[in-house]
Amino acid sequence: MLVRLAQEKGLGNLMQRILREARGLTGAEGGTFYRFIDDGDNSRLAFSVVHNTVLGIEAMINEGQDQGWPPIQLYKDGEPNHRNVASHVGLTRQAVNIPDVYDAEMFDFTGTRHFDAAHDYRSQSMLTLPLLNHEDEIIGVMQLINARDADGITRPFSPEDQATVQAMAKFAAITLDNQLLVQSHKDLLDAFIQALARIIDVRSAHTSAHCQRIPVLTELIAQAACEDTDGVFADFNLNDDEWYELHVAAWLHDCGKLATSENVLNKGRKLQKLHDGFESVRARFASAVAVAQSDDEKAALRDDMEFVEQVNRGGEFMSDEYKARIERIATGTWPDAYGEPRPLLTEDEVYNLNITRGTINNEERAEINRHIDITIDILEGLPFPPKLRRVPEYAGGHHERMDGKGYPRGLTRDQLSIPARMMGVADIFEALTAKERPYKPPMPLSQAFTILRRMRDDNHIDGDVFELFLRSGKWRKYAQDHLLPEQDDIEDVEPFITGDA
Known part of the structure; x- marks a missing residue:
């Protein structure tokens, strides 16, 4: 049995195995494995595995997808929840052995009675015990239902049953704690690499x-x-x-x-550096248009400017014809503040505008x-x-x-x-x-x-x-x-x- 526990891979499979082995040791017809979720005043026991051979139930339950199995709060209104037997065991870290839950007065078994009524079932004997790690901290609670004798008759869980399951639970808790530690490391690695990915994306x-x-x-x-x-x-x-x-x-x-x-990552336009360089080009064209000698010359300059603006977006393939036009436009001039003629496009701008595809140069x-x-x-x-x-x-x-x-x-x-x-x-x-x-x-x-x-x-x-x-x-x-x-x-x-x- 200990070898089987040690060989299980995955938290879900291990919790299934722990519950199955405990049922086999005691003849229990059902049981539940709760995983402890440490969350301050919102700490809770999450249903992880539920078995019942009479009702044909053998389910693994992921937290957040409770499937009708909501978690049990360890605290209600800031006070310890001792009315539920599972939360009581989680809080006290002491096992509770009940011969018949319908006769128990210390705990509230309203939920159990509702479950029985809904499924035509009778919960009777119940053994609930904690799983503690090497630091004596709660990591889970296991609950067994309806021990049966050799003739299939429901009986209370005996002191020997309790001692046997508690001994098994100590080893099971060590195995579970090791897997929880591995899982926590994987969760941390996942969070770290996903944070890196988000940093790259937001850049x-x-x-x-x-x-x-x-x-x-x-x-x-x-x-x-x-x-x-x-x-x-x-x-x-x-x-x-x-x-x-x-x-x-x-x-x-x-x-x-x-x-x-x-x-480079954010270069969405061919002329973009810290900002889109086309605005500087637009200003030069405006200066050239202002000193143009005819309406035809002005119209040609505006047409060239619109062409440069279109090319700057990088959305289409630059044919040899398009590249030649950029070269021609670059030979045009505009007057600077001193009246000196300057080229409409610099060599660097021509180089970037003539990028064949996209917006990134070589x-x-x-x-x-x-x-x-x-x-x-x-x-x-x-x-x-x-x-x-x-x-x-x-x-x-x-x-x-x-x-x-x-x-x-x-x-x-x-x-x-x-x-x-x-x-x-x-x-x-x-x-x-x-x-x-x-x-x-x-x-x-x-x-x-x-x-x-x-x-x-x-x-x-x-x-x-x-x-x-x-x-x-x-x-x-x-x-x-x-x-x-x-x-x-x-x-x-x-x-x-x-x-x-």
């Missing part, structure tokens, strides 16, 4: 929530792979530890952006790309335990390409794990469909899927992951939760997979 309104959406998308794709029973991913599966490893990696995939300049792109090197350096420098050892590989591979032309390490498909390939698709899909990008309207799914298909055909992203994502329908769940309704314009995904769309 740039243009990519806000990106770090929070990638875990959602990556885990949706991984779920689809785990559910695939006869396709490419039929042999793919993740256990609890591997799910958590993927979860941590997805949240940390862009942690290196903490070292990226906010000016040097800024290199600075942004450097974030993945920093991410890998940070993660490889952390003392991850063995169960999280692949976090750096998962998080650091989302900018690699299947043909080896990605960065930072130029890895090929065969050198990348399946989770890393999944994260690569998730990262691109989120960037394409994000609704906060200032240089483009929210992209409809049809356009995003078309781009992803081309990237698959160019051996940029993993084709199997792409097809899994589309055919599984996981994208629809993401769209419902994170995209605008008008972005979902898809009826059938097959044309986007076959290339017929």
Whole structure:
């Protein structure tokens, strides 16, 4: 029995095991395991596991989803709640053994009577005892109902029953406390990495929530792979530890952006530095218009200014024709305060306005790309335990390409794990469909899927992951939760997979 307790993984499974073993030792037909929630005057015992073999109940209950099992408060109106037997045991840390709850006067069993009436049941003998950690602090309460003898007749819990279960509870409490400690460390790690992700997201309104959406998308794709029973991913599966490893990696995939300049992260216009540089350009055009010699010259200047304003948004591809026009506009002049002619556009402005796609120039792109090197350096420098050892590989591979032309390490498909390939698709899909990008309207799914298909055909992203994502329908769940309704314009995904769309 002690070995079985020690081998259980997960708090829920362990609490199930503790209750099941206690029932087996005493012949109890039912029982409840309460987990202690330390919250000051709002401290409570949360129903965690409920068993009853007569009623066919064997349930695990998550706090906040009480499913008709509301928590028991240890204090009411600031006073200790000794009227409920479970809260009394939690407060006093002393076991209570009751032969028949209907005869007990010290405790209020109104709730028990209501339960019995609703289920045509009869609660009789009850043994309630605390689970204490190594510091003699309450961590849970276990309650057993209706001990039965060899003939199946309900009997009181004997002193031997109580002593046996209390001895087991001491070891069970140690095991439970160890798992609670592990869980508290995981909760702290989760809170820390999610705080980091939020810090990264709030640094740039243009990519806000990106770090929070990638875990959602990556885990949706991984779920689809785990559910695939006869396709490419039929042999793919993740256990609890591997799910958590993927979860941590997805949240940390862009942690290196903490070292990226906010000016670059927030560059929503081609001429933007600390502010949008187009306002300076507008003032120069206004000065040039003021000294223009004819209405035609003024109209041409205004047309050029509107063109520069349009190009500055970075929302469209810059053809050679567009670039040549920017070069021509730059040769125009405006009179400064001393009457000296100055170029309408500086060399730096021409360079930035002629960015082929988007708003980021080559040097800024290199600075942004450097974030993945920093991410890998940070993660490889952390003392991850063995169960999280692949976090750096998962998080650091989302900018690699299947043909080896990605960065930072130029890895090929065969050198990348399946989770890393999944994260690569998730990262691109989120960037394409994000609704906060200032240089483009929210992209409809049809356009995003078309781009992803081309990237698959160019051996940029993993084709199997792409097809899994589309055919599984996981994208629809993401769209419902994170995209605008008008972005979902898809009826059938097959044309986007076959290339017929």
